[in-house]
Amino acid sequence: MDLNVLERMSGRAVPRGELEQALERLEVVEDVEALRARRVSAFGDWVPWASAAEESAPFVDALATLQHTDDAEGLRARHVEALDGWIPWGVNDASAS
Amino acid sequence: MSDAAEPGLDALLSLPEIGAWPAATALLRRRSGTGLACWDLAFSACAALGAPRARADLAAGAVRALFLAVHLVDDMLDDDPRGEFHRLGPGATANLAMALQAAALRLVAGGGFDLVATSAMQQSLARAALGTAYGQHLDVQPHAGAADYFRTVDAKTPPLFVCALEVGALAGGALPSEAARVAALGKKVGRIVQTSDDLADAFARPAGPDWQSPARNLAIGYAASADHPGRERFLTLLGRASEDEAALVEAQALLFRSGAVSACAYHIVQTYRSGMAELDALELPDPAPLAAVFQAHVRPVVELLRDAGVEAPERLIDASTLAAEARTIPPARGADEAGLDAM
Numbered sequence: 001m002d003l004n005v006l007e008r009m010s011g012r013a014v015p016r017g018e019l020e021q022a023l024e025r026l027e028v029v030e031d032v033e034a035l036r037a038r039r040v041s042a043f044g045d046w047v048p049w050a051s052a053a054e055e056s057a058p059f060v061d062a063l064a065t066l067q068h069t070d071d072a073e074g075l076r077a078r079h080v081e082a083l084d085g086w087i088p089w090g091v092n093d094a095s096a097s
Numbered sequence: 098m099s100d101a102a103e104p105g106l107d108a109l110l111s112l113p114e115i116g117a118w119p120a121a122t123a124l125l126r127r128r129s130g131t132g133l134a135c136w137d138l139a140f141s142a143c144a145a146l147g148a149p150r151a152r153a154d155l156a157a158g159a160v161r162a163l164f165l166a167v168h169l170v171d172d173m174l175d176d177d178p179r180g181e182f183h184r185l186g187p188g189a190t191a192n193l194a195m196a197l198q199a200a201a202l203r204l205v206a207g208g209g210f211d212l213v214a215t216s217a218m219q220q221s222l223a224r225a226a227l228g229t230a231y232g233q234h235l236d237v238q239p240h241a242g243a244a245d246y247f248r249t250v251d252a253k254t255p256p257l258f259v260c261a262l263e264v265g266a267l268a269g270g271a272l273p274s275e276a277a278r279v280a281a282l283g284k285k286v287g288r289i290v291q292t293s294d295d296l297a298d299a300f301a302r303p304a305g306p307d308w309q310s311p312a313r314n315l316a317i318g319y320a321a322s323a324d325h326p327g328r329e330r331f332l333t334l335l336g337r338a339s340e341d342e343a344a345l346v347e348a349q350a351l352l353f354r355s356g357a358v359s360a361c362a363y364h365i366v367q368t369y370r371s372g373m374a375e376l377d378a379l380e381l382p383d384p385a386p387l388a389a390v391f392q393a394h395v396r397p398v399v400e401l402l403r404d405a406g407v408e409a410p411e412r413l414i415d416a417s418t419l420a421a422e423a424r425t426i427p428p429a430r431g432a433d434e435a436g437l438d439a440m
Contacts, residue, residue: 031310031311031312031335032311032321032332032335032336034241035311035312035321035322035332035335036329036332042242042243042322042323042324043242043243043246043315043318043319043321043322043323043360046323046324046325046356047356047359047360048360048363049359049363056413058412058413059366059413059414062402062405062407062410062413063356063359063362063363064359065402065405065406065407066353066358066359066362066401066402066405066407067353067354067355067356067358067359068353068354069353069405069406071405072349072350072352072353072354073346073349073350074404075353075358075401075404075405076300076349076352076353078404079296079297079300079397079400079401079404080297080300080301082397082400082401083293083296083297083397086293086397
């Protein structure tokens, strides 16, 4: 929901802050409920690589190793570090994504 | 990085209006990070044609100006707290974006290329500007899932990469038809970049904006929609992840256990393989500079797999090493496969 639309509809300024946060939360809830109800199309089968006929056993095993890591937090942190400055937006940050 | 190491920048700054415009010059001089900027692909394409990289200076400068124009507007659309519009104001920022877009066209018009190449470069820049703007329009519309996600990603991210490759190839002496084939590789590069960007956003702390829009991020969308045992828990966490760090931490761990991170890695590797196959089929005089682009973009995933304990992951992503190791397995399930199909 866009506060600017609300402002145009009501003809007056809508105060930011709590209302904006409440609307953002409402959007998330709507998304989550749509996902829960499977009204959102799936982003893929679960572990589709495991049933990909052309895929090699070592690569399937590698993806499973990544999935079942016992160091998710370490991998997450180090991958964030690795990607810092790598995303080639090339200006000041990754904000063009 | 000094101007001397920024080919094409001097030509942009020598445009009278740009040179006399402090906000424009300051923005054009800015560059951070060690990654390959999208305009650098112009040099790679030019070199792949067997031409000296310096012949792509103006082409790269034009893409740089166009990219910055897109960047300025994108920040306004996203209400990004780091956006220039907070400092310059939205009107002045929009005006600067228009100026940079025009500067890109003017740069190639005065670049001394022949008429065919000049016309093709201008068309490429115009397609990239229009395509990206349309993609940004799609990006701010409601998303209903994977189909919307991939339509938006393919519309908004690749055009600048496609353009950089096309104008670089044209600068290197390619005919427009040949340059178009080289440019098609940019679609693959754009998808790899966007998937890596999704992972970066999903892994960020505090929570990035994608946690508010799960259908706009491949990792979060996968964990929220694929049929894995932790899905219901992930959906419960999803509603709180933006405000509750403990929920975010648990949800990010579930990104791994759900297979979402592996799904992103799989998608990147699939796209890398198909991109390298397309590159091979082009039979360019020197494909190495473009192969290096793909290798640079797949490297973070290779390192992620290595970090997870996978031995020699670089061997696993190379399709040519896989054929002999292919195994017999059951046929793929028939559910919605839109999300992770190869392009």
